[in-house]
Every structure is written in structure tokens, then in C-alpha cells.
Amino acid sequence: MIGPLFLALAWWMLYWSPRADIPRLETAAVPRERFAAEARRRPMGSPPAAIMAGYSHPCNECHQLFQAPLEERRILMQHTHIALNHGLNKHCFNCHDRENRERLRLNDGTLLEFNEVPRLCSQCHGTVFRDWERGTHGKTMGSWDASSGLQHRLGCNDCHDPHAPAYPPIEPLPGPRTLRMGDQAEGAHAGHRRSPLGQWSQSGAAPPDMANPEGGHR
Amino acid sequence: MTLRIWEGRSFGEPEPGPSMSRRSFLRGGTAMAGGLAAMAAALSPLRELSGDDLPSVEQFLQKHYKEMTPRDMEAALERIRGEVEKRYGVRPEIRDIKPRAGVEFVYALNLSRCIGCRRCVHACVNENNQSRDPEIQYIRVLEMPRGTLDLEKGNHHYERPTVPDADHFYMPVQCHQCANPPCVKVCPVEATWQEPDGIVVIDYDWCIGCRYCEAACPYWARRFNFTRPTIPADRLNPEMSYLSNRPRPKGVMEKCHFCLHRTREGRLPACLEACPTGARKFGNVLDPDSEVSQILRTKRVLVLKEEVGTLPRFFYYFDERYPRSAEPAPAPPPAEAPA
Numbered sequence: 001m002i003g004p005l006f007l008a009l010a011w012w013m014l015y016w017s018p019r020a021d022i023p024r025l026e027t028a029a030v031p032r033e034r035f036a037a038e039a040r041r042r043p044m045g046s047p048p049a050a051i052m053a054g055y056s057h058p059c060n061e062c063h064q065l066f067q068a069p070l071e072e073r074r075i076l077m078q079h080t081h082i083a084l085n086h087g088l089n090k091h092c093f094n095c096h097d098r099e100n101r102e103r104l105r106l107n108d109g110t111l112l113e114f115n116e117v118p119r120l121c122s123q124c125h126g127t128v129f130r131d132w133e134r135g136t137h138g139k140t141m142g143s144w145d146a147s148s149g150l151q152h153r154l155g156c157n158d159c160h161d162p163h164a165p166a167y168p169p170i171e172p173l174p175g176p177r178t179l180r181m182g183d184q185a186e187g188a189h190a191g192h193r194r195s196p197l198g199q200w201s202q203s204g205a206a207p208p209d210m211a212n213p214e215g216g217h218r
Numbered sequence: 219m220t221l222r223i224w225e226g227r228s229f230g231e232p233e234p235g236p237s238m239s240r241r242s243f244l245r246g247g248t249a250m251a252g253g254l255a256a257m258a259a260a261l262s263p264l265r266e267l268s269g270d271d272l273p274s275v276e277q278f279l280q281k282h283y284k285e286m287t288p289r290d291m292e293a294a295l296e297r298i299r300g301e302v303e304k305r306y307g308v309r310p311e312i313r314d315i316k317p318r319a320g321v322e323f324v325y326a327l328n329l330s331r332c333i334g335c336r337r338c339v340h341a342c343v344n345e346n347n348q349s350r351d352p353e354i355q356y357i358r359v360l361e362m363p364r365g366t367l368d369l370e371k372g373n374h375h376y377e378r379p380t381v382p383d384a385d386h387f388y389m390p391v392q393c394h395q396c397a398n399p400p401c402v403k404v405c406p407v408e409a410t411w412q413e414p415d416g417i418v419v420i421d422y423d424w425c426i427g428c429r430y431c432e433a434a435c436p437y438w439a440r441r442f443n444f445t446r447p448t449i450p451a452d453r454l455n456p457e458m459s460y461l462s463n464r465p466r467p468k469g470v471m472e473k474c475h476f477c478l479h480r481t482r483e484g485r486l487p488a489c490l491e492a493c494p495t496g497a498r499k500f501g502n503v504l505d506p507d508s509e510v511s512q513i514l515r516t517k518r519v520l521v522l523k524e525e526v527g528t529l530p531r532f533f534y535y536f537d538e539r540y541p542r543s544a545e546p547a548p549a550p551p552p553a554e555a556p557a
Contacts (some may be wrong), residue, residue, distance in 0.1 A: 138496045176339075
């Protein structure tokens with residue numbers, strides 16, 4: 001009598017009993033270029049050159065002909081793509097050389113190649129330069145092993161726009177939809193302030209006010 | 219066939235006809251139905267088992283990682299090559315990469331620079347062949363109110379048009395590769411252990427999926443494969459190693475391994491290379507001139523949950539000040555008081 005019971009059980013288990021569904025939420029595929037391993041920007045060469053109508057023009061091709069206007073009351077007629085947003089440093093010739101536009105100029109008059117930018121920036125940004133030299137500021141590519149010869153530390157203008165050095169805010173990639181962080185299907189856009197442990201999302205209590213947290217100073 | 223229930227007669231005494239009373243029949247029947255139901259419930263996970271989830275004979279007979287000879291390892295790698303090729307149509311370049319002598323890896327993350335853009339999360343998923351459905355990610359980015367370090371207020375699910383938000387800071391958390399790892403201590407089968415270069419690894423063929431390590435980890439860094447991972451074949455990273463990013467079977471744990479297939483060959487972890495701000499730093503802490511040694515020496519360094527005594531190899535640090543881009547917008551000038 002027990003035998004047929006087990007057979008019936010096996011049949012029920014295989015075909016009829018409700019299946020425990022594992023919640024699955026497919027992630028939108030993020031294109032690879034959005035997390036590419038590369039420098040944030042590509043500076044112009046050293047010396048820089050303007051590309052016009054497919055031809056490369058060195059800076060001095062124009063700047064030997066045209067006299068630089070006065071620094072005060074300056075409105076850019078050329079180079080209009082430059083958004084100058086560098087704090088108090090808003091004069092071209094604080095960094096560029098007036099005579100030779102293919103060089104940069106330190107405060108003491110020393111001319112620098114364009115690929116020596118960190119020396120130029122270090123005149124004002126001393127603590128950051130110190131950190132960069134140690135390797136505690138900035139991005140390192142290639143290898144963690146300095147002795148391998150593959151390590152390449154990016155320069156200031158590989159990440160920062162020299163004319164507007166603050167990082168512009170960027171769009172974040174999609175957030176997690178992992179199983180342990182709770183079912184995101186409902187309310188993924190409504191109240192997305194969830195505890196990692198899902199405390200208030202499960203108990204139904206109101207989430208804490210993230211904008212005005214209790215405790216801590218701002 | 220009748221079901222007889224012994225009712226306390228001594229042996230040899232003649233049976234007085236059909237022996238079962240209505241009461242004992244109901245009692246016995248209920249007990250049996252209950253038992254069968256319990257058994258069905260206990261066995262029901264077997265229904266989810268498909269042939270692909272069962273280990274092959276070679277995998278079943280495979281030895282523990284530390285007991286494998288080079289020939290055993292080559293056989294195991296060849297088996298994995300075949301399995302991956304069969305499932306994804308890609309012949310992987312899988313190796314077993316050993317740790318380097320004189321190297322102990324340490325990670326450092328600059329909380330002043332992290333903008334919470336989640337590039338690291340997705341670069342990691344792409345590099346390490348994590349399941350896309352259901353989703354498994356090794357890195358969690360917490361958004362926390364500026365000025366606090368209260369993980370209870372951390373939010374994974376921020377959805378903003380742009381980051382960083384001026385009122386928040388961002389803290390990515392992943393495996394801390396602890397020097398005193400609680401996850402390793404609780405593993406009942408020694409499927410996870412600490413390598414000489416400090417990386418805590420998992421042998422996916424030895425793990426029994428008990429999830430003790432997941433419970434033991436104070437950083438919530440371990441992930442369990444509830445189902446067989448699904449990875450689009452065109453996104454499979456064919457550069458694999460045995461202990462790191464080869465595709466995992468159903469029912470095993472996985473976690474961050476500092477991209478050991480990259481870092482043991484001198485390269486940098488995928489999350490670091492994807493970071494647009496340079497907030498992530500990686501290197502050999504035994505080299506006094508390495509970037510991470512400089513950070514530990516000169517920066518204000520924070521260890522997450524220091525009080526639990528796990529001695530992480532993952533450090534958070536701060537700069538002297540926040541970058542200007544992360545500062546709150548200046549308050550509007552006060553309205554002029556009426557004269």
C-alpha cells in the first residue's frame with residue numbers, strides 16, 4: 001500500500017505541485033563603452049594643433065599674425081568651444097605663453113611643453129600635486145607594479161578640462177536588481193530608499209528621511 | 219493487503235478478527251499523510267534539478283584544489299573548457315594562476331573622490347562573468363547622507379539623472395579580503411581559503427552551497443547562485459582562471475577576488491580601470507613605494523567595521539577636502555529687508 005502512495009507522490013511532485021519561483025529580474029545590458037577602461041578625456045597633443053577642414057594647423061600659424069588682445073574685458077571670438085570656468089584663474093596668459101602659443105608658461109617665465117602640464121598646475125594646486133606624485137591622487141593605468149614598466153599615471157588634463165577643471169556630474173549606470181536587495185519590481189521608482197536589510201520595506205514603516213537624517217552633522 | 223496496527227497483545231495470542239479500530243485507522247492514516255507531505259516538501263527542491271546542474275563524473279571525482287597535481291588541474295581545466303564551449307559556444311582561455319611571492323594585495327578607495335556612478339559595478343560584472351538574470355553583482359554602492367557614516371541610512375537604489383548629489387556621499391563596498399576572514403572559518407568543507415597574496419578564493423567545484431560564509435561576512439560581500447547563472451554568450455569574458463571568473467554552476471557561492479586572473483599578472487582590477495575619477499587604488503602593500511603603501515602612510519584611512527576584528531585589506535581614505543564639484547550649491551543671497 002505504501003508503494004503506490006510514493007508513486008503518486010512522485011508523480012505529483014514532478015507535474016502538479018506548485019513550484020517555488022525564484023524571482024528573476026533581467027538587467028538591461030549596459031554597453032561596454034559606458035565603463036571602458038580609458039582616460040576620461042583626451043587632451044590635445046603636445047604641441048596642440050587645431051584640426052580645420054581635415055588639416056592640422058599649429059597654433060602659431062594664426063597667432064603669429066594676430067596680436068593677442070588685452071586680457072581685461074576679454075570675450076573669446078575664436079575658440080568659442082572653451083567654457084572658462086576655472087575659479088579665479090580666468091586669464092589666458094596665466095598659463096599660455098603670449099608669444100609662443102605652442103608652449104605653456106610658468107609664473108617665473110619658464111616655458112613648458114604641453115605634456116608637462118602637472119608642473120604648471122602644481123603652482124597653485126600644491127597639495128593635489130603632492131598627492132599625484134605619490135600616487136594617491138589621480139588614475140593609474142596599466143599595472144599596479146611600478147617595476148614592470150607598464151604603469152602609466154594619467155596627467156592632470158587626462159581627466160580634468162584645464163579650462164573647466166571641476167568634474168561635471170555624470171549619469172550613473174543602472175542600480176542593482178539583485179535578489180537579496182528585495183523585490184524591485186514594485187516601487188522601483190516610487191520609494192527607492194531601502195535599507196540593505198529591507199527593514200522598513202518589509203515592515204511597512206515609513207523609510208527614514210534621507211535628506212534630513214537624524215544625528216550626524218552636515 | 220491490510221494494514222495491521224499492533225495493539226498490545228502478547229506474541230502468539232490469536233488475532234481477534236480484523237484488528238484495526240476506526241480511531242487507530244484515522245490516527246495512523248493522518249500520521250502517514252502528514253509524514254508524506256513533509257517528505258514531499260523536503261524533497262521538492264529536487265524537482266528543480268535538471269541534468270545540466272548535476273556534476274559530471276569527472277567533476278564529482280575531482281580532488282580539492284590544494285590536493286590537485288598539475289596533471290589533475292590540467293584535466294579539470296580541459297573539462298571546464300569543454301563545458302563552457304558547449305554552453306556558450308566560446309572556447310575560453312582558462313588557466314590556474316598561482317600567487318606571486320612577495321606580494322600582498324591591498325585595495326584603497328578614496329571616499330572624497332567617489333561619485334557613485336556605478337561604472338565599477340558593471341565593469342566587474344562584465345569582467346567576471348556574473349549572472350545577469352538573476353543579477354549578481356560583487357560591488358554595492360551605498361549612497362549616504364553627507365556627514366554621516368551610518369550604513370543603516372545607506373541606499374543602494376538611488377536613481378538620479380546625474381551623480382554626485384551634493385547632499386550625499388558614496389561608498390562602494392565589496393569583498394574586503396580580510397586577513398582574519400570569518401567566511402573562511404565557517405566553511406564546513408574548506409571550499410574557501412586565503413591565498414598567500416591575501417585573496418580569499420572559492421573553489422566552485424568544492425563548494426556545497428550551505429551559505430554559512432554569506433551569513434558570516436560582515437561586509438555582505440558573498441553572493442549565492444540560486445539558479446544557474448545566465449550570461450549572454452556575446453558578453454562572456456573568455457579570459458578565465460580556475461579560482462576567479464570561470465562560469466559558476468548553480469548552488470555555489472561567489473564573490474570578489476580582486477580580479478586575480480588580472481592582478482596576479484600585474485594588471486589592475488577591472489573596477490579600478492573603469493573608475494572615471496581615480497578613486498580606486500590597488501597595489502602591493504609589501505612594496506613601500508607602492509601607491510597603496512603611500513596612502514596607508516599619508517592619508518586618513520578608515521576601515522569599515524573595524525570593531526569586528528576582520529583586519530580587511532580594503533581601506534577607505536579621504537582627501538583634505540571635498541572636490542569643489544561635490545560641494546553644495548551656495549545659498550541664494552538673502553532677500554533685501556524692506557526699508
